[in-house]
Amino acid sequence: MSSFTHSLKLVLAPPHPAGRPFLIVSGVVAVLGLVLGLALPSTTAWVVAVLAFVFFLFCLYFFRDPERLPSLLPGIVVAPADGKVVLVGQVAPPAELGLGIEPRWRIAIFLSVLDVHVNRMPVAAEVTRIAYHKGQFLNASVDKASDLNERNGLALRLADGRTMAVVQIAGLIARRILCHAKEGAFFTIGERFGIIRFGSRTDLYLPHGVEPLVRVGQTMIGGETVLARL
Numbered sequence: 001m002s003s004f005t006h007s008l009k010l011v012l013a014p015p016h017p018a019g020r021p022f023l024i025v026s027g028v029v030a031v032l033g034l035v036l037g038l039a040l041p042s043t044t045a046w047v048v049a050v051l052a053f054v055f056f057l058f059c060l061y062f063f064r065d066p067e068r069l070p071s072l073l074p075g076i077v078v079a080p081a082d083g084k085v086v087l088v089g090q091v092a093p094p095a096e097l098g099l100g101i102e103p104r105w106r107i108a109i110f111l112s113v114l115d116v117h118v119n120r121m122p123v124a125a126e127v128t129r130i131a132y133h134k135g136q137f138l139n140a141s142v143d144k145a146s147d148l149n150e151r152n153g154l155a156l157r158l159a160d161g162r163t164m165a166v167v168q169i170a171g172l173i174a175r176r177i178l179c180h181a182k183e184g185a186f187f188t189i190g191e192r193f194g195i196i197r198f199g200s201r202t203d204l205y206l207p208h209g210v211e212p213l214v215r216v217g218q219t220m221i222g223g224e225t226v227l228a229r230l
Contacts, residue, residue, distance in 0.1 A: 016063045016064075079221060080122045082115040083110050085217060094151065125159075127186075127187065130154050168202055
């Protein structure tokens with residue numbers, strides 16, 4: 001597949017269900033503005049129609065949900081989201097997840113409004129705990145966003161008993177974290193578990209003894225880019 005064809009398939013990917021309300025409302029407003037603009041005619045109606053249509057196209061792009069094919073290699077950890085790595089370091093996972101206070105490697109991925117915002121499971125694992133923490137809406141790319149921003153964390157248990165975590169973090173613009181995972185559910189690697197609307201960050205806490213294979217500045221493809229080996 002050529003790079004152009006791949007890029008076209010990415011842009012034209014069907015929208016995630018979370019985007020349907022925005023698409024329906026903006027689409028209806030655009031049509032009503034067009035009808036009123038033709039019937040009256042009204043400059044205001046035309047302006048509203050154009051703005052609503054532009055927002056409709058933006059939402060169609062923002063909520064795109066392309067298929068991803070995780071590597072079949074055993075013992076790998078893949079990116080839980082698209083975006084750019086902004087932090088790599090050893091810190092303790094959020095206290096509410098109950099994974100202890102011992103530091104472990106964390107990889108923080110920042111998602112701009114141009115990135116795919118669907119979150120995917122980094123490994124095949126059982127969700128043992130889901131903890132929501134109400135917080136602020138600082139720029140998600142800064143380090144303190146992990147502690148201060150609104151977040152939703154998932155504690156994961158691998159088949160061999162080791163633990164890790166993935167945390168959805170709201171950002172400066174993002175105000176809505178969606179997660180359809182349930183405690184006790186088992187997910188396969190690369191499987192969708194949620195989405196964050198309009199810019200955000202996703203943090204991954206690796207199992208103890210596992211080191212990251214990526215560095216700050218690298219671009220991630222959710223569900224495909226290998227972050228570590230178990």
